[in-house]
Amino acid sequence: MINRKTIVLIPDLDVYGNLITRLLEGKSSFLVNMSPITIIEKNILYYGHDYEGAIEAAKLALGNIDVPAVKISGSLAFTGFLAN
Numbered sequence: 001m002i003n004r005k006t007i008v009l010i011p012d013l014d015v016y017g018n019l020i021t022r023l024l025e026g027k028s029s030f031l032v033n034m035s036p037i038t039i040i041e042k043n044i045l046y047y048g049h050d051y052e053g054a055i056e057a058a059k060l061a062l063g064n065i066d067v068p069a070v071k072i073s074g075s076l077a078f079t080g081f082l083a084n
Contacts, residue, residue: 002043009036
């Protein structure tokens, strides 16, 4: 779960070549067996929104740009920048 200590979600591969995420939280780092986008989508849903709505809201506010900032949680003041 993304929380106030979350710094970054870094895509990584496991030993079988599957996409996973290295999550940096404060001074700790750990691996999650989900892709970064799956973690973001699940967290947006957890906080009561949907991923597509977050993308549309970001594009409405920022214009139709390739890498919009997506608000994951207003209460945590956490915004993610999705990079390809």
